[in-house]
Amino acid sequence: MHQGPDVLRPAVLLRPAVVLSRGLLGLSLVIALALAAAPVARAEPDPAALTVGTIAAQRRAIDKPLDFVGRIEAPARVEVRARVVGFLDAVLFREGEVVREGTPLYRIEPDLFEAAVKQAEGALERSRAAETLAAIQLQRAQDLLDRNSGTVVARDQARAALDQARGAVTGDDANVRTARINLGYTKIAAPISGRIGRTSVTKGNVVGPDSGVLTTIVSQDPMYVTFPVSQREFLRMRQGGPQPDRSRIAVRIRFQDGSTYDQVGRINFVDISVDRTTDTVPVRASLPNPASALRDGQLVQVALQTGAPEEKVVVPQGALIADQGGVYVFVVEDGRAVVRRVSVASGGSGGDAVIEAGLSGGERVIVDGLQRVRPGIPVLSVPAGQVTGQVTGRT
Incomplete structure (x- = not known):
């Protein structure tokens, strides 16, 4: 009668243990899943990347020029003045236009001069008539003298x-010519010929x-550019080796906006003395x-290309940024x-900047979206050229 309860007691005691072990296993699984999910919940997304347009820095053969400041001069410059006094009857040209040699410019009232x-x-005519009469009288005096009827006096x-x-x-006759000239x-x-x-x-x-000066005419084609070369530059050119033929030195000019003139000039004069x-x-x-x-009179930058081309890195001018530390x-x-x-080297190559140091070539230089x-x-x-302005996430 006592075995029943003794036999049944272990079974009754095992149930809470099984339930407890199963509860602990479930709790451990929940904790493990929570720990595994915790880093994912705390991770931050990658910051958005700014889309920029780039161009590769290129290496290019560049003629290293000598730079100077010069001024454009017209080979011929004439100040037009009046040579006779009179009332101005007409102005026959348009200011600023190109005129040809011999084109009428002004007309002074001609009546008095005519x-x-x-x-x-x-x-x-009176003088010529008097000359004719004097010649006839001389002939008569000579005839009378020949017949011993006149005198030598x-x-x-x-004759006088x-x-x-x-x-x-x-x-x-000279007065007539003077009157006609006037x-x-x-x-x-x-x-x-030139621009007036x-x-x-x-x-x-x-x-x-x-x-004074009524107007001025300057010739147009060709034009001169005059620039001063220091003694230091002359000495540097002499030390660099054989003197180049000045007729072979290419002369290029740049305007104040940085653009390059499309025509090439040649040196045609070097002064004989130093200023x-x-x-x-x-x-x-x-x-x-x-x-x-x-x-x-235009002020320009003058570049003399005298040496052999050197390989340099070039980038677009728009990629350069300047601050207190430089470029x-x-x-x-x-x-x-x-x-x-x-x-950056002085001068340039077309619309590009020549880099002396800082880039070796091949770098992706930002030019759009700066x-x-x-x-x-x-x-x-x-x-470059494909930037639309939107922000794109990194991939």
């Missing part, structure tokens, strides 16, 4: 009268030799100017924008 020509011509007086008449003819000066024409400036007088004003105030030698080159892009560019390295300090680039930020590189 009258002066007539008056001089009348005096010349009468013949000599007739003829000489005086001839002198009067010569003087009056009449021609009433028509002021262009003495050379503005007029300083208008119709109705009295002009003359004392009126004592600046210790420089004036040098002049001639450049074609078919499109009249060069203007007299730098952004390059893409390992998906991030990195600052590279560079040394406004939003900061050192170290993630960037996504695409070819």
Whole structure:
């Protein structure tokens, strides 16, 4: 009777243990799953990358030029002035246009000068008539003397009268020529071909030799560029080896906006003496100017290409950024924008900048989207010109 309870008691005691072990196993599984999921819950997403346009830094053969500051000069420059006094009757040109040699520019009222020509011509006719009469009288005096009916004194007086008449003819003939020249000066024409400036007088004003410059004409094609070369540059060129033929030195100029003139010039003059105030030698080159892009007095940068081309790294000018520390560019390295300090050579190659130091070639240089680039930020590189401005996540 006692075995029943004794036998049943272990079974009753085992049930709580089984339940407890199963509970512990479930709790451990939950804790393990929670621990495994915890890092995933705390992980932060990758920051968004800024899309930028890049271009590879290229190595290119560059002619290393010598740079100077020069000024454009017209080979011919004429100040137009009035040679006779009179009222200005007409201005016959448009200011700033190109005129040909002989083109009428001004006209002075010719009436008084035409009258002066007539008056001089009348005096010349009288002198010629007097010369004819004096010649006849000399012949008569000589005939009388030959027949012993005249005197030597009468013949000599007739000869003197003829000489005086001839002198009067010569003087009056010169007066006629002078009057005609003055009449021609009433028509002021262009003495050379070139571009004409503005007029300083208008119709109705009295002009003359004392009126000053009426207008100015400068020739257009070719044009000169004159620039000073220091003694240091001359010595450097001599130390660099054999002297180059100056007719083979290419002369290129750049305008104030950085653009390069499309025509190549050649040196045609080196001054024979040194300017004592600046210790420089004036040098002049001639450049074609078919499109009249060069203007007299224009300030330009002059580049002389004298040596053999050197291989240099070039990048677009738009990639350069300047600050107090100098000039730098952004390059893409390992998906991030990195600052590279560079040394830029003077001059350039077309629209590119020549890099002396800081880049070795092949770097992906950022040229588009620079406004939003900061050192170290993630960037996504695409070819230049394909940036749309949106932010793209990194992949």
